Amino acid sequence: MIRARTFTDARQQAHSNAELNWWIFMRISGLILVFLILGHIYMTFIQVSESDATFDAVVNKLANPAWKFYDWLILALSLLHGANGARYSIEDYVRSRPNRAWVKGVFFTVIALLFTLGTVGLFSI
Template identity: 35%
Template sequence: MSTSTNEAVSVEAPRSGRISPKYARTAGGKGNFEMLAWLFMRVSGAILIVLIFTHLFVNLMVGDGIHAVDFGFVAGKWASPLWQVWDLVMLWLAMLHGTNGVRVIINDYADKNTTRMTLKSILYIASVVIIVLGTLVIFTFDPCPAGAPADMIADFCKA
């Protein structure tokens, strides 16, 4: 048996037999979004490494270490605008980085458009809620609330 070298071999596209045509995805309209999302993951990941390891070093290694981390420690730390912004940037980048990663997983594994849309809607709503609540906590945190009972106020607050 001899095979001609001029014969064309046809190979089916991956997953071509598994996905029904009614679930076929449209390729239009994405533009540069996926490339920018890919780039964001690399940049935010590098920045998060610096933010997180500095956060861990300051909280766990400096001073009395982990034994000093309590309500007063956090209150003192968040009294400084530097640490408020530091923690805010860390929160926002971590949430956006994680949300983008889960979005990619949903796009990879959810076959139906309705399933993809539902899962991503839940993801985006949860991410926005966490970002908004976290931001509010960082900027509205008051260790010495006015009018609180004396037994509920921390030792460092003036009565």
């Protein structure tokens, strides 16, 4: 969205709550992720060694639907939280509109693919 140069422009632009909703989402998802991710790191990195995260260990753990849901929640929330955070950065630093459009396009596609991959992976076990 370009800057309103006059107040008429400004008035016309002023009717979307998208930014507000994202802003609230960042805070709520952040609050939830604090617990989910710190727990996740503790359980998979501090408590056990990286060497323990073998194929079998992962498959075994994810056989439990509770862990499945836990991990999927992290996947979904953190990708959204991260993607929106990155969108903030892109909108801050990429000033030309055409560039911004394709950078965003490529980025969101990658995120969507990762989300699909993660979801399929989680629920295909």
